[in-house]
Amino acid sequence: ADYDMKIEIDDKNQKILGEESITYYNNSPDELTYLWVQLDQNVRALDGDKSKISTDRVYKEIPYKQIKSRWHNDFDGGFKITEVSNKKGEALKHTINKTMMRIDLEEPLKPKSNICFTIKWNYNVNDGGNYGGRSGYEYFPEEDNYMYHIAQFFPRMCAYNETDGWQNKQFLGRGEFTLSFGDYTVAITAPSDHIVGATGELQNAKNVLTKKQIDRFEASKTAEQPMMIVTEEEAKEIEKGKSTDKKTWVFKAENVRDFAFCSSRKFIWDAQGVAFGDRTVMAMSYYPKEGNPLWERYSTRAVVHTLKVYSRYTFDYPYPTAISTHANFTGMEYPMICFNYGRPRPDGSYSERLKYGMIGVIIHEVGHNYFPMIINSDERQWT
Numbered sequence: 001a002d003y004d005m006k007i008e009i010d011d012k013n014q015k016i017l018g019e020e021s022i023t024y025y026n027n028s029p030d031e032l033t034y035l036w037v038q039l040d041q042n043v044r045a046l047d048g049d050k051s052k053i054s055t056d057r058v059y060k061e062i063p064y065k066q067i068k069s070r071w072h073n074d075f076d077g078g079f080k081i082t083e084v085s086n087k088k089g090e091a092l093k094h095t096i097n098k099t100m101m102r103i104d105l106e107e108p109l110k111p112k113s114n115i116c117f118t119i120k121w122n123y124n125v126n127d128g129g130n131y132g133g134r135s136g137y138e139y140f141p142e143e144d145n146y147m148y149h150i151a152q153f154f155p156r157m158c159a160y161n162e163t164d165g166w167q168n169k170q171f172l173g174r175g176e177f178t179l180s181f182g183d184y185t186v187a188i189t190a191p192s193d194h195i196v197g198a199t200g201e202l203q204n205a206k207n208v209l210t211k212k213q214i215d216r217f218e219a220s221k222t223a224e225q226p227m228m229i230v231t232e233e234e235a236k237e238i239e240k241g242k243s244t245d246k247k248t249w250v251f252k253a254e255n256v257r258d259f260a261f262c263s264s265r266k267f268i269w270d271a272q273g274v275a276f277g278d279r280t281v282m283a284m285s286y287y288p289k290e291g292n293p294l295w296e297r298y299s300t301r302a303v304v305h306t307l308k309v310y311s312r313y314t315f316d317y318p319y320p321t322a323i324s325t326h327a328n329f330t331g332m333e334y335p336m337i338c339f340n341y342g343r344p345r346p347d348g349s350y351s352e353r354l355k356y357g358m359i360g361v362i363i364h365e366v367g368h369n370y371f372p373m374i375i376n377s378d379e380r381q382w383t
């Protein structure tokens with residue numbers, strides 16, 4: 001399944017607006033009369049089933065935030081599907097069943113053929129900073145800014161395999177990755193003062209980065225230690241403003257099973273190249289000033305270390321980038337990018353436990369590029 005997407009971050013209302021063209025290839029020996037599409041954000045819909053199956057211990061004291069987020073959440077974070085259409089723009093018959101959508105085809109999709117169709121949607125981004133989740137935003141009231149870590153944000157093709165047929169088991173919060181590999185072209189429109197990091201390689205650096213940032217990035221490819229692309233001082237200055245203009249960042253990724261991204265005007269950005277034969281893989285980190293000094297000292301170094309060690313024990317890391325980004329509410333993996341916790345105290349101090357916890361989660365989540373992102377597995381069935 002190949003995806004061509006246009007995504008916009010509504011920073012005023014904390015919404016994602018999206019349009020995608022999916023080209024689905026039938027590599028099976030079967031004629032397909034319908035397709036199944038995952039709608040993972042519907043796990044946050046008001047009528048979602050996740051709260052019905054969530055369990056926990058009974059503690060002497062339970063914070064209200066925990067009760068609200070787990071069992072009594074009135075936040076509507078489900079997909080609002082506004083269009084499902086064929087290449088001619090004509091509506092396709094479809095049925096939404098919780099976190100799954102079935103699209104009935106006008107004629108059977110024969111083996112070794114493909115079909116292209118369009119989906120348009122939007123949804124409200126969840127407050128991951130207060131209520132957790134695999135992705136979401138964190139709000140910083142001091143300067144009225146947001147930091148976005150966005151995943152499972154688009155309708156994604158279900159896998160069709162030789163043992164189960166369509167893998168259309170409902171999504172209840174675990175077992176995300178039962179997906180087909182494909183190529184992605186994703187245009188992400190964000191406020192013009194945001195820095196955006198994502199799965200894949202940036203295609204239009206000259207349109208979104210300054211000459212100084214481009215020069216620093218080029219130098220970082222052969223650096224012996226992480227180099228700053230956006231310094232802490234520069235990020236502090238940027239986060240004081242709030243641009244009403246927009247920029248569109250274009251990323252391409254080949255042969256991946258998913259896509260995720262991060263975006264904020266708060267981001268410090270550093271990078272270091274890692275040589276694999278005649279290839280250079282860019283190890284990078286995106287983090288706010290609240291993550292320092294811990295992140296500047298250790299994050300990208302941990303990414304570099306992980307790529308070298310995991311590759312030595314398995315196979316050379318095949319992708320062009322590997323990103324660690326600071327999401328204090330979670331640790332979670334996606335192809336070429338992962339979200340990691342590790343927030344020092346407000347004065348910048350931190351315990352040894354936090355330091356090694358952060359390094360450990362970065363190693364863990366970057367390591368997930370190998371398993372299950374490259375070595376594929378059906379996590380919906382075997383979470």
